[in-house]
Amino acid sequence: MTPFSKLRGTIPERIAEIRRTLPQSVRLIAVTKQVSVGAMREAYNAGIRDFGESRVQEAEAKQAQLQDLTNVTWHLIGHLQTNKAQKALEQFEWIHSVDSLKLAQRLNRLAEQLPRKPQILLQVKLLPDPNKYGWSASGLLKDLPELNRCEFLNIEGLMTITPLGLTDPEVLAVFQETRELANKITRQSWPHIRMNQLSMGMSNDYELAVKAGATMIRLGRVLFGDRPN
Numbered sequence: 001m002t003p004f005s006k007l008r009g010t011i012p013e014r015i016a017e018i019r020r021t022l023p024q025s026v027r028l029i030a031v032t033k034q035v036s037v038g039a040m041r042e043a044y045n046a047g048i049r050d051f052g053e054s055r056v057q058e059a060e061a062k063q064a065q066l067q068d069l070t071n072v073t074w075h076l077i078g079h080l081q082t083n084k085a086q087k088a089l090e091q092f093e094w095i096h097s098v099d100s101l102k103l104a105q106r107l108n109r110l111a112e113q114l115p116r117k118p119q120i121l122l123q124v125k126l127l128p129d130p131n132k133y134g135w136s137a138s139g140l141l142k143d144l145p146e147l148n149r150c151e152f153l154n155i156e157g158l159m160t161i162t163p164l165g166l167t168d169p170e171v172l173a174v175f176q177e178t179r180e181l182a183n184k185i186t187r188q189s190w191p192h193i194r195m196n197q198l199s200m201g202m203s204n205d206y207e208l209a210v211k212a213g214a215t216m217i218r219l220g221r222v223l224f225g226d227r228p229n
């Protein structure tokens with residue numbers, strides 16, 4: 001994996017530099033797992049309004065300390081256990097990591113009680129990857145009729161994480177196939193499933209993701225440096 005320990009510039013400078021290269025329409029989510037609230041404030045002051053966290057509990061502690069920041073949108077990007085689903089719905093506007101029918105149905109039941117529908121993305125892995133959760137393409141297509149019944153969720157698109165060790169052309173192909181899967185689902189015209197969002201691309205590969213049509217990119221290390229572990 002590319003090391004990001006020798007990044008140049010301050011957090012605001014890095015944010016500005018990356019933004020310059022992005023199309024206006026791409027939403028930059030600052031991934032702040034293991035990042036201090038001080039660094040998060042710096043990112044906010046540089047214009048970041050979207051924070052991505054992997055763990056419900058870590059996010060809860062930071063949200064308590066950052067209550068004064070206005071117009072922030074919180075995104076859950078890490079695997080969610082069903083027993084934390086209620087908390088996740090309370091804390092996050094977006095859940096990118098809905099990776100099974102069981103989890104979607106659980107969120108749907110809980111969301112019935114909420115004042116607004118949560119925005120969710122369906123996590124897919126188009127190549128087998130023992131380290132990652134998510135639907136295969138065929139598995140997702142099979143589950144669509146059931147997902148379409150989750151009427152208390154706003155299903156907005158797909159999320160993916162590429163496996164380690166691929167070449168750039170291979171990574172690009174995975175992103176393009178993810179977009180094609182979203183297009184295929186759109187053509188099926190499910191009343192309760194939209195495919196307008198593609199959350200794909202991290203520090204290593206966001207340029208390829210943008211090329212393939214990502215609407216949201218999730219950047220951690222390239223903004224904040226390497227994480228301790």
Ligand SMILES: *Cc1c(COP(=O)(O)O)cnc(C)c1O
Binds near residue numbers: 054077220221
């Ligand atoms: C940690 C993480 C990111 C950010 O990764 P970087 O390599 O730090 O940019 C993005 N998406 C998910 C799902 C993550 O867990």
